[in-house]
Amino acid sequence: MTGALTTGTKAAALAVIVGALCLLFEGLMPWIISFPAAWTLPLTNWVGTGAGEALALIKPTARGFSDLMSYPMDWAKLGLNAAPWPLILGVVLALGWRTGGVPMLVLAAVGMAFVLASGYWEQGMNTLALVAVSVPLALIMGAGIGILANEVPRVREPVQVVLDVMQTVPTFAYLTPLLVLFGFGPVVGLVASAIYAAPPMARNVLLGLQRIEPEIKEAAIMAGGTRRQQLFQIELPAAMTQIMVGVNQSLMAALSMVIIAAVIGGFNDIGWEVLLTMRKGWFGQSLMAGMVIVVFAILIDRMSGTLAQERKPQFDSRIGWGLVALGAIVAVVTYGQLGETSDYAMLGPVTKQVDAGLTAFTTANADWLNALKNNALFYVLLPIRIGLDQAVLPFTWGFMWTSQMSLWLFAGAGVVSAGLIVSGRVMGGLIVLIIAGILETGVSQLPWPFALVAAGGLAWSAGGRKLALLIVALLASILLAGLWERALLSFYLSGVSVFACAVIGGGIGLISAVSPMTWKVVRPVCDMLQTIPLFVFLIPILMVFQIGEFSAFLAIIAYAIVPMIRYTRQGLVETPEEMIEGAIASGATKWQMLFHVRAPYAAPTILLGLNQTILYAFAMLVIAALIGTTGLGQSIYLALNKADVGLGLSAGAAMAILAFGADRIVQGFAEDRRKALGL
Amino acid sequence: MMRKTFAAALGAVSLASMASAADLGAVDQPIKLAVNEWTGQHVTTHIAGEMLKAAGYEVEFVAAGMMNQFQAIADGDIHATLEIWSSNVSDEYAKKVEEGTVVELGDLKLNAKEGIAYPAHVAELCPGLPAWEALKACAPLFATAETLPAGRLVDYPADWGTPGADRMTGLELPFKAVPAGSEAALIVELKASAERKTPLLVTFWQPHWAMSAYDVQFVDLPAGEDACFTDPAWGPNPNAVNDCDFAASRIFKAGWSGLAETWPAAAEILTNYTLAVEDQQPMMGAVDVDGGKVEEVVAAWMADNEAKWRPVVDAATK
Numbered sequence: 001m002t003g004a005l006t007t008g009t010k011a012a013a014l015a016v017i018v019g020a021l022c023l024l025f026e027g028l029m030p031w032i033i034s035f036p037a038a039w040t041l042p043l044t045n046w047v048g049t050g051a052g053e054a055l056a057l058i059k060p061t062a063r064g065f066s067d068l069m070s071y072p073m074d075w076a077k078l079g080l081n082a083a084p085w086p087l088i089l090g091v092v093l094a095l096g097w098r099t100g101g102v103p104m105l106v107l108a109a110v111g112m113a114f115v116l117a118s119g120y121w122e123q124g125m126n127t128l129a130l131v132a133v134s135v136p137l138a139l140i141m142g143a144g145i146g147i148l149a150n151e152v153p154r155v156r157e158p159v160q161v162v163l164d165v166m167q168t169v170p171t172f173a174y175l176t177p178l179l180v181l182f183g184f185g186p187v188v189g190l191v192a193s194a195i196y197a198a199p200p201m202a203r204n205v206l207l208g209l210q211r212i213e214p215e216i217k218e219a220a221i222m223a224g225g226t227r228r229q230q231l232f233q234i235e236l237p238a239a240m241t242q243i244m245v246g247v248n249q250s251l252m253a254a255l256s257m258v259i260i261a262a263v264i265g266g267f268n269d270i271g272w273e274v275l276l277t278m279r280k281g282w283f284g285q286s287l288m289a290g291m292v293i294v295v296f297a298i299l300i301d302r303m304s305g306t307l308a309q310e311r312k313p314q315f316d317s318r319i320g321w322g323l324v325a326l327g328a329i330v331a332v333v334t335y336g337q338l339g340e341t342s343d344y345a346m347l348g349p350v351t352k353q354v355d356a357g358l359t360a361f362t363t364a365n366a367d368w369l370n371a372l373k374n375n376a377l378f379y380v381l382l383p384i385r386i387g388l389d390q391a392v393l394p395f396t397w398g399f400m401w402t403s404q405m406s407l408w409l410f411a412g413a414g415v416v417s418a419g420l421i422v423s424g425r426v427m428g429g430l431i432v433l434i435i436a437g438i439l440e441t442g443v444s445q446l447p448w449p450f451a452l453v454a455a456g457g458l459a460w461s462a463g464g465r466k467l468a469l470l471i472v473a474l475l476a477s478i479l480l481a482g483l484w485e486r487a488l489l490s491f492y493l494s495g496v497s498v499f500a501c502a503v504i505g506g507g508i509g510l511i512s513a514v515s516p517m518t519w520k521v522v523r524p525v526c527d528m529l530q531t532i533p534l535f536v537f538l539i540p541i542l543m544v545f546q547i548g549e550f551s552a553f554l555a556i557i558a559y560a561i562v563p564m565i566r567y568t569r570q571g572l573v574e575t576p577e578e579m580i581e582g583a584i585a586s587g588a589t590k591w592q593m594l595f596h597v598r599a600p601y602a603a604p605t606i607l608l609g610l611n612q613t614i615l616y617a618f619a620m621l622v623i624a625a626l627i628g629t630t631g632l633g634q635s636i637y638l639a640l641n642k643a644d645v646g647l648g649l650s651a652g653a654a655m656a657i658l659a660f661g662a663d664r665i666v667q668g669f670a671e672d673r674r675k676a677l678g679l
Numbered sequence: 680m681m682r683k684t685f686a687a688a689l690g691a692v693s694l695a696s697m698a699s700a701a702d703l704g705a706v707d708q709p710i711k712l713a714v715n716e717w718t719g720q721h722v723t724t725h726i727a728g729e730m731l732k733a734a735g736y737e738v739e740f741v742a743a744g745m746m747n748q749f750q751a752i753a754d755g756d757i758h759a760t761l762e763i764w765s766s767n768v769s770d771e772y773a774k775k776v777e778e779g780t781v782v783e784l785g786d787l788k789l790n791a792k793e794g795i796a797y798p799a800h801v802a803e804l805c806p807g808l809p810a811w812e813a814l815k816a817c818a819p820l821f822a823t824a825e826t827l828p829a830g831r832l833v834d835y836p837a838d839w840g841t842p843g844a845d846r847m848t849g850l851e852l853p854f855k856a857v858p859a860g861s862e863a864a865l866i867v868e869l870k871a872s873a874e875r876k877t878p879l880l881v882t883f884w885q886p887h888w889a890m891s892a893y894d895v896q897f898v899d900l901p902a903g904e905d906a907c908f909t910d911p912a913w914g915p916n917p918n919a920v921n922d923c924d925f926a927a928s929r930i931f932k933a934g935w936s937g938l939a940e941t942w943p944a945a946a947e948i949l950t951n952y953t954l955a956v957e958d959q960q961p962m963m964g965a966v967d968v969d970g971g972k973v974e975e976v977v978a979a980w981m982a983d984n985e986a987k988w989r990p991v992v993d994a995a996t997k
Contacts, residue, residue, distance in 0.1 A: 179747060179750055180750065183750070183751070183754055183756060184743065184747070184748070184750055184751030184754065184756050184757065185751070185756065263744060263747075267742065268742050272742055275716065276716065278863045279716055279717065279861075279862055279863045279866065280718075280863075280866060280888075280967060281863060281866040281867045281869075281870045359874045362871065362874070362875065363874060363875050366875055366877075373824060374824045377824040377825070378824065393827075395827050395828050396827065538863070538864070538867075539863070539867055542864055542867040542868070542871070543867055543870070543871045544871075546823065546868060546871070547833060547857055547858075547859055547860060547864050547868060548823075548825045548857060549825070550824075625860060626860045626861040626863065626864065627859075627860045627861070627864050628836075628837075628857060628858050628859055628860035628864060629860070634837060634860075637838070638837060638838045640746070640747075641746040641769060641838045642746070642769050642770050642771070642838060643746070643747070643749075643750070643769055643770065643771040644770075
């Protein structure tokens with residue numbers, strides 16, 4: 001690292017200089033810290049007006065589509081609700097048998113029995129009706145986009161950007177315009193979940209088509225079919241396994257979005273039920289409703305997951321039909337005697353016990369939990385947010401922060417940094433200086449010139465000049481739109497959460513990789529955290545930690561930690577055999593192997609996990625607004641409630657910009673790492 | 680979609696002037712009533728629905744978000760919503776009324792009260808309550824990590840405004856208001872406080888089932904007269920406005936502009952329909968605390984209190 005300066009060091013040096021200048025002149029020029037309102041452009045209003053006009057233009061078409069879609073919706077809802085439950089049970093069991101034999105049959109039986117016993121059968125069927133219509137829509141949309149990107153290489157790059165936008169702009173941000181377009185009712189939820197569920201399908205279709213062996217393509221060309229014949233008769237079937245992965249991912253995405261869309265109401269589905277019970281603060285009941293979604297998600301995931309396997313297991317179709325027939329017979333015999341499905345609810349006592357348990361737990365452990373929260377806030381979260389100069393107060397740290405202390409801090413950092421630079425670690429020295437500066441100032445009060453330069457520099461070293469320019473331009477648009485302070489708050493909250501996820505999740509992933517027993521326990525917990533409606537977590541967290549930032553921090557971690565755990569384990573476990581054998585031959589211990597062989601090899605996979613964690617954390621920010629956070633999430637939620645299209649879209653775009661920037665920078669570093677490993 | 684074509688012409692019809700028996704109108708088309716997110720509104724709406732059924736109408740209850748329902752009402756997808764709080768109504772409502780696509784259907788006369796409140800056990804911790812002056816000395820008791828050294832007031836979610844924070848400033852009380860984010864968060868705070876006997880000060884309102892479930896009491900503040908909000912000299916703090924209780928909030932009903940044309944008698948029933956807190960709050964308790972079904976609770980009340988609703992139906996139909 002000595003001698004020649006890399007792009008990274010140059011960028012870091014520039015950031016240090018700009019940061020130091022900002023600190024020096026912040027007293028003289030307050031506009032360095034808070035971007036003057038007079039310099040902002042009424043971008044939000046322009047977006048509102050522009051979107052309003054565009055919406056008015058396509059509204060008639062959209063309303064037509066809405067009317068059209070309401071037929072299959074009503075049919076699905078009516079069909080699933082009118083069918084007696086023994087018949088539906090028979091069909092689900094048959095599907096379970098056909099896709100996975102006896103184990104899947106048992107899983108399906110237990111799952112559906114739980115749905116019936118929870119008392120939410122009707123709401124569950126309505127949710128399934130929504131998924132049943134939105135998923136085909138998402139699949140058609142996704143497949144169309146994927147095939148288009150495959151056939152016309154020129155559009156591939158813009159298509160990737162569109163897919164990113166579809167996945168990163170929070171759904172809450174575009175619910176209002178969708179409501180104006182499609183009118184009130186479940187069709188809005190349908191469209192929202194289709195928008196969110198289409199990208200995984202599109203990506204997998206494209207990936208599948210690109211991965212087809214050249215020999216197969218050549219054979220298709222030799223056979224002399226038209227392009228369309230080649231595509232539909234040879235290439236798509238050859239890519240079917242990969243496409244099925246897309247179908248599976250689409251299903252899961254649609255299921256998770258159905259809940260969010262319930263905020264609008266109009267369908268009496270599980271999401272609505274979760275919202276109602278949560279409003280009353282009934283944890284047990286909302287957990288029960290949430291678990292119905294988890295059951296559906298697990299069944300759909302496992303059943304559709306077998307579709308993606310290369311060699312599908314074969315199970316006797318006669319038994320499947322037998323199960324359907326049995327269900328039908330039971331339904332006919334018991335016709336008129338089954339009563340309401342809600343009569344089968346028998347888990348009421350369980351929900352009461354869950355509530356009582358939560359109360360007992362919070363009462364018994366209030367003291368240390370409170371101490372945990374106070375310590376985390378005083379010594380970690382507040383200093384990072386508003387800086388040591390404001391967070392250190394007599395009643396938090398026991399003394400008052402003075403400007404001398406700031407000087408001492410900078411002097412100390414300067415000494416450490418000089419030592420590092422002299423010993424050749426220039427980059428390390430510069431980073432120490434940057435961290436000291438950020439700690440003193442606080443993330444939410446970072447001077448904007450410094451933030452732009454630092455982000456640009458980071459992007460430059462991760463992905464080159466083009467990425468740096470793009471990211472600086474996008475961030476500048478947030479600045480001009482007057483959303484900067486809120487964006488910094490969101491960045492701070494998701495940043496600390498992602499950091500905590502990386503440390504804790506990485507640790508859990510590591511342990512899971514070493515000990516298969518731990519993974520057996522961790523895996524179902526991960527499944528549940530990912531599929532249960534996010535709202536459900538908020539109640540117990542609030543019960544213990546009250547409204548505010550710390551609760552939001554925990555809620556984000558609960559959701560965003562999952563990919564970190566999964567990918568860390570995945571990366572560490574799948575190190576190629578020959579590398580391990582080589583290490584064993586050279587006498588490496590278990591831990592040496594982990595840190596020197598497995599960890600470097602797993603780095604790209606772990607970085608991908610980090611990337612997913614970042615996206616998840618941003619997705620959860622909007623939900624966290626429900627427990628009183630500030631920042632972009634709150635703006636989006638506010639805009640939804642006030643039906644303010646301009647603010648909703650702008651704040652959503654700002655959120656997407658932050659997520660997009662973080663994503664591209666991490667991916668850039670992962671790419672370098674992969675190249676270094678020769679992958 | 681057909682209904683919209685004649686809806687536009689009707690915006691200006693004054694509903695309040697109709698007092699005599701009216702036409703039933705299109706009895707074969709169901710009247711759709713919005714069911715929002717809270718139980719009080721469910722009770723209000725189901726009583727109205729039963730009254731319309733008694734008059735000979737078909738009624739459908741449609742689940743709809745409070746804030747998002749007005750577009751649907753403007754489009755005639757939902758025909759009426761029966762419990763709008765003036766303190767918590769989206770800007771969209773005003774827009775739609777101006778457009779003439781949504782019309783107000785008069786007061787529900789539900790006697791609502793908003794205020795600064797606390798669960799009853801807090802009076803033991805801060806003995807001067809309910810007098811507001813007691814809060815000055817007790818403030819450190821309510822302090823948390825986020826608000827130190829000030830006490831913490833859990834205020835309404837940000838999108839409902841900041842009435843609690845305004846009171847604290849007006850009365851110069853050493854409290855910092857923290858927006859709750861959602862009604863659910865407010866309820867969970869109340870629940871946790873009641874269960875753990877911890878101090879809590881919230882901005883809250885009645886009728887609400889939690890008032891009785893957690894024995895919530897209001898702090899006594901100087902009466903919220905008009906002068907308090909305009910004249911700093913008024914009230915205990917000579918230098919600020921808002922040094923008093925909340926202004927009374929109004930609870931009213933609204934409907935689709937085509938309502939009176941399509942179902943004249945129904946419009947009259949809904950316009951004249953009122954409900955008292957003393958009737959609504961016990962029903963909310965029966966649903967939320969005792970776990971009853973809204974339909975059954977409402978049916979029982981209607982059977983016992985025919986004198987309270989039958990005359991409204993009869994006036995419109997006979």
